[in-house]
Amino acid sequence: MSDSKREPMLDMFIFETLNQLEHLEQSLISSEKSSNLDASINEIFRIMHTIKGSAAMMLFDNIASLAHAAEDLFHYLREHPGIGIDHPALTDLVLECVDFIKNEVAFIDSEEESGSNPQSLIEKTSDYLAALKGRQSEEQAPPATSPESEKALFYISSSERGPQPEGGPRYEAVIHFSESCQMENVRAFLIVHNLKEIAGNIKFYPDDIADSDASIELIRSEGFYISFNSPHSQEYLDSFFQRSACVDHFQLSPAPPESEIDRGSPRGCRPERPGPAAATIPPAPERFDSPSPSIHQSMINVSVSKLDRLMDLVAELVIVQAMVTQNPELEGLNLDNFYKEARQLKKITNDLQDTAMALRMVSLANTFQKMNRLVRDMSHKIQKKVKLELVGADTEVDKNVIEQISDPLMHLVRNSLDHGLETPEERLTAGKSPEGHLSIEAKNFGGDVWIEVKDDGRGLDKYKILARAQEHGLTDKSEAELSEKEIFSFIFLPGFSTRDGVTQFSGRGVGMDVVIRNIQAIGGSVLIDSIPGQGTTISLKIPLTLAIIDGMTIQVGRNRYTIPINSIREAFQITEDELVCDPDGHEMIFIRGKCHPLLRLYQLYHVHPAARNINDGIVLQLEHNGETICLLADSLLGEQQVVIKPLPNYIKLQNSNIKGISGCTLLGDGSISLILDVSSLLKL
């Protein structure tokens, strides 16, 4: 695929195929859970069928042939309900096929050649089918309705359209179909079927146009011979054949009288039997007494890049809106009407922004469903019984955020299963039910989404963690100096692993640090709670969106800083004598019986403040993950929505340790404000 221009349908193919596989997987796993495959057979058959068709269209033969094999298998299962199957084995097989196709699609997506060969998997699938068939025929004699007799149903019913035209001169025709048209027998069937309307006494050869590969070959090589009586003119009949689909060429001529056909039909063909008589009259058309209400297409697919662009534009609009309405040139003017309209503009801009953001919101359902598969596979492999509970899967977060949390979530689930939950025996000894319980819960909370991964396993062993951390030189503090949460957070450090054995799924000492890195990258945070013997809860706090935050802009000297409003607990003024100093000279503020460290921003960033004295400034108390810090600022400038822009690279490169700043934003007057990152301020 060296083509730089992508086939326009390719994205659609990838998107839909992956969606369908997802669907299939869910259906498969839920059917395995309920040990009832019947409901899913149809669906799986249909999905494999669709994938086969689409893949064949795109010339992805690997996918098409594998999907075809799977389709055959499920076709058989569909035709033979109640045939005993080994459910887990079948599920494994189908999942293997799903994985293969997914993998192929991934390669297609990255425009590489996969180089993998589906042949062994196809064989495995057909072997499975063959085994099923073998068993079936052993168990019972072939069913009364063998495929052959079913096929007979489809013979042409001549009584279908009332009396067929009789009489008229007799004609004969040899029809050759175009080379690539496929299914020649059915094409012949179609012609005969259509001919019924204008001709009678139809005979044709080969006379078995039902389901015989031999006749396909014969039609391909020799053509399809047909003779009939028709009152219509030869021109009319000519045009009839011309208009039949796929007819490449044909010869139509008046036929010798009936008696002579037997002797002298072309190529010695002997059309012996008349057009097959109606064996069965097709069932009456279904009635649709309650036609479904008219259907509108209410969903469209939009590419993410367009949504990104929209979001960018809206963000620009938000800035410009502020620039216009807060333009310094307006100061001092009496512009009542202007401000009235400006408020309206602001309201609409806000609505627009909300809508643009809502467009990007995706429910967590898909991400959550993936965990079903993960838990299933793992619990089989490591032989633990696990009940997975998913709560709040309809919670929505930004599309970009979703992409960032899928991996961490998977790591957490793996970890819980691998390290957290005990084996059934251990659980019984500990007086718990042998089946472990893992729940993943998502909920909205303020401007954030919380996702909790909770197990009822053995819990974290803080002594082991501490010992391991000291062993790896991750800390030199003793237990007394560390809080439980601090000890737990060691497991997120790179290179930390309390497990000596490495399993297939987790425990390589990577993973948990990936969790925290990914979550922090999107401005979220991770909390750990654990009670020994009762289980562990890991909570991810994730912002709804990445692009825009509600911020409070403050001034220190000539600089502006913006603080995410969610992390501001309160703002107040204090006097000098409320300040406390610890022996190291760290300043603290005593509020309602608790001490909070004070940070003077002007000291941190070396600016000249208007308020060097704490009496003159204003103090903001900030909170993050349960920790607090107080910040001294000159003044509050006001609350507004700001668009987060990353710091330009040249600043980042020159100043590799910019402390406490997560980005910057443009204010309404065109000046730049630095966005403070509360979590890193706390670490200073």
Added chain:
Amino acid sequence: MKTILVVDDAIFMRKTIRLILEKNGYEVVGEASNGREAISMYEKLQPDIVTMDLTMPDMDGISATRAIHSSNPDSNVVIVSAMGQDSCVREAIMAGARAFIVKPFQESFIVETLRKIS
């Protein structure tokens, strides 16, 4: 311009067919993703031609073809089916389909088929 209703449960297929048809001067007036939708959209849109997939959820292409044909004897339903669905195609023809196309199909093929039947 001939109007067409495209029926297929796969978006990919619908778009592919739409692309081909629109390129060749047909107007795709609607897309349905199952038989039931197809019937109600047929009644509403009265298209000149329907391309009909066979395997679909809710209601399959054969039943839909039968229903459309019984209330609209002049309808032009073209079956779009995969290889090897011989018996289904035959059943669909009995149900009133006018022609059929085998997936995977070539552009010229589908255009030729549609040109011939209407």
